[in-house]
Amino acid sequence: MSTTVSPIALPAAAAAVTPGYWSQVLRRLLRDPVSVLCLVVLAAIVCGAVFAPWLAPGDPTVGSVIKRLKPVGTPGHLLGTDELGRDMLTRLLYGGRVSLLMGTVPVALALLIGGALGMVAGFAGGRVNAVIMRATDVLFAFPSVLLAVAIAGALGAGVGNTLLALTIVLIPPILRVAESATTQVRALDFIEAARATGADDFTILRVHVFSNVIGPVFVYATSLLSVAIIMAAGLSFIGLGAKPPTPEWGLMLNTLRNALYSQPLLAALPGVLIFAVSLCFNLLADGLRSAMEVR
Amino acid sequence: MNGTAMNGTAVGDDVKRPAMLASVRELSVRFASPQGAVHAVNGVSFDLAAGEVLGLIGESGSGKSVTLRALMRLLPESRTRIDGSIIVGGRNVMSLSRGLLNEYRGGTTAMIFQDPSLALDPVYTIGQQIAEAIRQHLDVSRSEARARALEALEMVRIPSARERLDSYPHEMSGGMRQRAMIALALAMKPRLILADEPTTALDATVQIQVLLLLRELQQQMGTSAIFVTHDLGVAAEICDRIAVMYAGRIVETGTATEVLRSPRHPYTQALMASTIHGSMRGQRIEGLAGSPPDLARLPAGCAFRARCTRAQAGCADAVPELLPHAGHAVACHVAQATQPLRAVPA
Amino acid sequence: MSAVMQEAAPQGAAAMVEVEGLRKQFRVRGAGFGAPAKVVHAVSGVSFSLQAGQTLGIVGESGCGKSTLARLLMGLIPADDGRVSIAGANLSQDAASLKALRRRMQMVFQDSFASLNPRLTIEDAIMFGPRVHGVPPDEARARCHRLLERVGLDPARFAGRYPHEVSGGQRQRVNIARALALQPQVVLFDESVSALDKSVEIQVLNLLRDLKEEFGLTYLFISHDLNVVQYISDVVMVMYLGKVVEIGPAEVLYERPAHPYTRALLASMPSMDPQRRTLQAPISGDPPSPIDPPSGCRFRTRCPHAAPVCGEREPALVDAQSGGARAACHLLDTASGHPLAGKELS
Structure with a gap:
C-alpha cells in the first residue's frame, strides 16, 4: 500500500451483486399471498379514508330525520343510513380517517420513543438500564386497557388525548422488545469489533445496533397496530375517544347499538371494518416476521 | 490389512474378517433447501468389524457428520431423503419401528457429541x-x-x-x-459408539487424556466405533481404519497406517500437506487452493478435480469408483491409472 | 503505513508492543443467595515486549487468560493495573487516545461470522473503520476495494455481498481486510484461524505471512493450536491460569521446553503416526478454575515435580538453561529450595 492514498478509478459501481436486506425482505413478503391480500385490503381502506371527500357520496355530519336507519342497499345510500339519517358509506369512509389515525400514530410515536429508549437502555446497561426499565415496569404493571382508560379519562375525551393515552400505553411493550433485542446484539462480536475500530457509542448504536434491532421491533410494532386500532375504537365506544359528531368506527358502533336488533347488518358494519383492519395488520406482521428470516 | 472394497458391489467380501457389526451400502442423503436438493452424502459404503474403530476424516461439508447422524437416524425425516441400506448388528436401521429405534439408540448404539x-x-x-x-x-x-x-x-x-x-x-x-x-x-x-469430534472442543492436555480413555474403554469392552474428526492426529491415535471423505463420497480408505503413511488420493495427500507441523516453520506451504464444491450443484465426474493439481481430461467424465489399490482403496482416475492395480493381499 | 517502514529499520529499536505487570480481575456472583462475590484472576501480572516486525504466539488452555489479554491490549476493557504501550504510545482509557490507538493496532476475532454485522455489506463493513476516522467515502471505498483485492477477494464480486453469502474462509479474509483498513502497525489475531478447515487455514496463514511482509506488520497471534503457533511465531509465550509460565524464541521453546507445563503441552499433541501412538497422557486432570487459583506456582496441582516450596512461593520468570527462553519454575532456580532444582529432568 502506498503512503499517499491515490484515488483509483473504481469499476463503475458494478459491484451491486445482491440487493439490500430490506428489498430482499420486501420481495419475500410480496411472494406470500396472504400478506399481499392484507396489503391490498389495507391499501383500499386507507385510500378510501384519504380520498373520502372525493369518494363519499354525501356529507358525514349532515343527516336527514326522515331517512333514519335505512337498510343496506337503499337507492342513494348504498350502505344505508345511521340513526341520524347520515349516509353510512360516507361516514365509514370518513371514519377510517380518525380510526386509522388513532391506531397508527400512537404506534409510530411509541416506536420512535420506545425504540430509542429501549436501544439506549439495552446498549448502556447498568444504571441507565435499571432506571429506564423500572420506570417501564411501573407502566407495564397496569393492564393496558385500564391504563388507556385511566389516562384518557383523566385527560378528557378527544382525539388528541386518545392519541396521547395510547402512545403512553404502547411505549412499554415496544421498549421492552427493543431493549431485549439490543441486549442480544450488544453481546455479539461485531459490536466489539466496531469498538475496536475506534467508533464511539453513538456511531455504534446508529450503524450497528439500529440495523439489527429495527427488524424485530418493527415486526412487533406492526402487530401492535391491530391492538391500537381496537383500543382506539374501544375508547371511542365508551365515550373517551372521538366525540360526536366526528365519524369514528368505535363511536359509530356505540351510537348504532340501539339498532342492533332492527338493522343488525347496518350496526355491524363499523365492527367489520375494525375487525378487517386489525386482522390484516396482524397477518401482515406474521408475514413480515417470516420474510425477515433471510437464510 | 483388510481389503474390503468400499463400493456397493462389495468386491473382496471373501476376505476373511471378523463378523461385521455394521454394514453401510450406497448410503446417500439429500436435504431439501431453497437452492435445490443438497447432496450431502453420495453413495457411501463401508463395513465395520466388531471391535474395530473407523475414522471418517474430512473437512466441513464432506458429509462425515451427516453419515454419522444417518447411522443414528437422527436426521430430520421430513426434509431429508435417505437411500441405501444401513445394517447394524444384523438389523436394518432404516426400517426400525419407533419402539425398536429407541432401543437401538442408546442401547445398541451410543453417540458422543462434540459439545x-x-x-x-x-x-x-x-x-x-x-x-x-x-x-x-x-x-x-x-x-x-x-x-x-x-x-x-x-x-x-x-x-x-x-x-x-x-x-x-x-x-x-x-x-x-x-x-x-x-x-x-x-x-x-453399546456395541457401536458413534463419536462426532468428541475431543475437538477440549484443551490440548485434556484432549489426549479423553482420547486415551476412549481408546482404552473401547478396547476393553470390544466395542466398535466410528470416529468423525477433521484432525488427522486424533485419527492416528485411535483409528484402526480411516475413510477420507470429500463432497459426500469416500475418496480413500484403508488401515490408518496405510492411509496416513502412503496416501494415494490427491485430496488425502493435500490434506496431509495442509496439516501444519513444526518442521514447516518459516516455509511457505502450498496447501489446497479453492474451496469444496457446492453440494447443491455437484460437478460431473470427480468432485475434487477443480482443486486437483493432477486432474486430467478424463476426470470430468465419470465419478471415479472406489477400487482396491496398492493396499487400500482409492477413488481417483489418475492414481488408478498411474499405478498398476495390485491384488489386495488377504 | 510509511511509519512502519521507518520504524522497522533500526535494530534494537524501542519495542513495538510493551506490556508490564498487566493485571485484570473480574468479580462474579457467588453460588447461592447472598454468597460472597468471587474473583476471577484472569490476567495476573503479564509482562513482555515485542520488537517491530516480529510475531508473538500466545498459547494456553481455557482459563489461561489469553482472550482477556487480547481485550486488555486492545483497550476494550480497562486493566486493573499495569502498563501497555503500542508503538511508543501508552494505552489509557480516555476516548481520544483510545481512538488513536485503534489506528495503530487492530484485531481479528475468532468467529468470522459473529464479528461481522449481518446487515452490512462487506464493503460497508470494511469502510466503517476508515469512515469513523474521518477518511472521505471515496477514498475509504478505494482503500476497501484494494484490500479486498489484496486478500484474494474480487471486489466486483464480493463488495456488495452480505456476510452470510460467503464461506467461512472468505469471511475471515474480509475480517483481515477490515483490520488492515485502518493501516495499523500491529494486528492481534484471537484464535482467528481456529474455526477454519485445514486447507483454508493454510491459505489464510499464507496470506498473513505475505501481508506481514508487505505492510511491515507486527503480529500478536493467540491460538490453542501449538502447530500453528510454531509455524507462524518468532517468539512464543505460554500462559497458564493468568500467568506467563514460559516465553522465548519459538525454536528454543519447542526444541527444549523448560517449564513442566510447556513440556506437558507439547507432549499432548497427538502423534501423526498410528505406529507410534501416545501411550500415556503427560499430565492428568483439567486446568483448574481461575477463581481461587492454587497458591504459589499455579501449575503445581498438575505438576509431576511439585514440591512443598511450589505451594509457598510463586516462581519468577528466570532465564532457562536452554538459552534465550525464560520460564517461571522453581526447578530452574537453584536457590529456590526445590529438592530437584537445577537437576536434569527426564
Whole structure:
C-alpha cells in the first residue's frame, strides 16, 4: 500500500451483486399471498379514508330525520343510513380517517420513543438500564386497557388525548422488545469489533445496533397496530375517544347499538371494518416476521 | 490389512474378517433447501468389524457428520431423503419401528457429541441423567440404576465419582463434562459408539487424556466405533481404519497406517500437506487452493478435480469408483491409472 | 503505513508492543443467595515486549487468560493495573487516545461470522473503520476495494455481498481486510484461524505471512493450536491460569521446553503416526478454575515435580538453561529450595 492514498478509478459501481436486506425482505413478503391480500385490503381502506371527500357520496355530519336507519342497499345510500339519517358509506369512509389515525400514530410515536429508549437502555446497561426499565415496569404493571382508560379519562375525551393515552400505553411493550433485542446484539462480536475500530457509542448504536434491532421491533410494532386500532375504537365506544359528531368506527358502533336488533347488518358494519383492519395488520406482521428470516 | 472394497458391489467380501457389526451400502442423503436438493452424502459404503474403530476424516461439508447422524437416524425425516441400506448388528436401521429405534439408540448404539454442554441437560444432575438412560433400557430399580451410574462414572475415571453423581453439568469443567458424556454413552454397554469430534472442543492436555480413555474403554469392552474428526492426529491415535471423505463420497480408505503413511488420493495427500507441523516453520506451504464444491450443484465426474493439481481430461467424465489399490482403496482416475492395480493381499 | 517502514529499520529499536505487570480481575456472583462475590484472576501480572516486525504466539488452555489479554491490549476493557504501550504510545482509557490507538493496532476475532454485522455489506463493513476516522467515502471505498483485492477477494464480486453469502474462509479474509483498513502497525489475531478447515487455514496463514511482509506488520497471534503457533511465531509465550509460565524464541521453546507445563503441552499433541501412538497422557486432570487459583506456582496441582516450596512461593520468570527462553519454575532456580532444582529432568 502506498503512503499517499491515490484515488483509483473504481469499476463503475458494478459491484451491486445482491440487493439490500430490506428489498430482499420486501420481495419475500410480496411472494406470500396472504400478506399481499392484507396489503391490498389495507391499501383500499386507507385510500378510501384519504380520498373520502372525493369518494363519499354525501356529507358525514349532515343527516336527514326522515331517512333514519335505512337498510343496506337503499337507492342513494348504498350502505344505508345511521340513526341520524347520515349516509353510512360516507361516514365509514370518513371514519377510517380518525380510526386509522388513532391506531397508527400512537404506534409510530411509541416506536420512535420506545425504540430509542429501549436501544439506549439495552446498549448502556447498568444504571441507565435499571432506571429506564423500572420506570417501564411501573407502566407495564397496569393492564393496558385500564391504563388507556385511566389516562384518557383523566385527560378528557378527544382525539388528541386518545392519541396521547395510547402512545403512553404502547411505549412499554415496544421498549421492552427493543431493549431485549439490543441486549442480544450488544453481546455479539461485531459490536466489539466496531469498538475496536475506534467508533464511539453513538456511531455504534446508529450503524450497528439500529440495523439489527429495527427488524424485530418493527415486526412487533406492526402487530401492535391491530391492538391500537381496537383500543382506539374501544375508547371511542365508551365515550373517551372521538366525540360526536366526528365519524369514528368505535363511536359509530356505540351510537348504532340501539339498532342492533332492527338493522343488525347496518350496526355491524363499523365492527367489520375494525375487525378487517386489525386482522390484516396482524397477518401482515406474521408475514413480515417470516420474510425477515433471510437464510 | 483388510481389503474390503468400499463400493456397493462389495468386491473382496471373501476376505476373511471378523463378523461385521455394521454394514453401510450406497448410503446417500439429500436435504431439501431453497437452492435445490443438497447432496450431502453420495453413495457411501463401508463395513465395520466388531471391535474395530473407523475414522471418517474430512473437512466441513464432506458429509462425515451427516453419515454419522444417518447411522443414528437422527436426521430430520421430513426434509431429508435417505437411500441405501444401513445394517447394524444384523438389523436394518432404516426400517426400525419407533419402539425398536429407541432401543437401538442408546442401547445398541451410543453417540458422543462434540459439545457436551449442549448434549447434556442442564436441569438434571449427571447421576439423574445416566440413571434415567439406564432405566429407559433396563428394567431396574432406581437405586440399582444409580449404582450403575456410579460405576459408569468410575469407569471414565471422574475423580470423587460419588459426589459427581449429584453435580449439574455446569458445575463441571469441560473435560469432566465430556467424561460424563462418555459415561452416559457407555453405561448401556453399546456395541457401536458413534463419536462426532468428541475431543475437538477440549484443551490440548485434556484432549489426549479423553482420547486415551476412549481408546482404552473401547478396547476393553470390544466395542466398535466410528470416529468423525477433521484432525488427522486424533485419527492416528485411535483409528484402526480411516475413510477420507470429500463432497459426500469416500475418496480413500484403508488401515490408518496405510492411509496416513502412503496416501494415494490427491485430496488425502493435500490434506496431509495442509496439516501444519513444526518442521514447516518459516516455509511457505502450498496447501489446497479453492474451496469444496457446492453440494447443491455437484460437478460431473470427480468432485475434487477443480482443486486437483493432477486432474486430467478424463476426470470430468465419470465419478471415479472406489477400487482396491496398492493396499487400500482409492477413488481417483489418475492414481488408478498411474499405478498398476495390485491384488489386495488377504 | 510509511511509519512502519521507518520504524522497522533500526535494530534494537524501542519495542513495538510493551506490556508490564498487566493485571485484570473480574468479580462474579457467588453460588447461592447472598454468597460472597468471587474473583476471577484472569490476567495476573503479564509482562513482555515485542520488537517491530516480529510475531508473538500466545498459547494456553481455557482459563489461561489469553482472550482477556487480547481485550486488555486492545483497550476494550480497562486493566486493573499495569502498563501497555503500542508503538511508543501508552494505552489509557480516555476516548481520544483510545481512538488513536485503534489506528495503530487492530484485531481479528475468532468467529468470522459473529464479528461481522449481518446487515452490512462487506464493503460497508470494511469502510466503517476508515469512515469513523474521518477518511472521505471515496477514498475509504478505494482503500476497501484494494484490500479486498489484496486478500484474494474480487471486489466486483464480493463488495456488495452480505456476510452470510460467503464461506467461512472468505469471511475471515474480509475480517483481515477490515483490520488492515485502518493501516495499523500491529494486528492481534484471537484464535482467528481456529474455526477454519485445514486447507483454508493454510491459505489464510499464507496470506498473513505475505501481508506481514508487505505492510511491515507486527503480529500478536493467540491460538490453542501449538502447530500453528510454531509455524507462524518468532517468539512464543505460554500462559497458564493468568500467568506467563514460559516465553522465548519459538525454536528454543519447542526444541527444549523448560517449564513442566510447556513440556506437558507439547507432549499432548497427538502423534501423526498410528505406529507410534501416545501411550500415556503427560499430565492428568483439567486446568483448574481461575477463581481461587492454587497458591504459589499455579501449575503445581498438575505438576509431576511439585514440591512443598511450589505451594509457598510463586516462581519468577528466570532465564532457562536452554538459552534465550525464560520460564517461571522453581526447578530452574537453584536457590529456590526445590529438592530437584537445577537437576536434569527426564
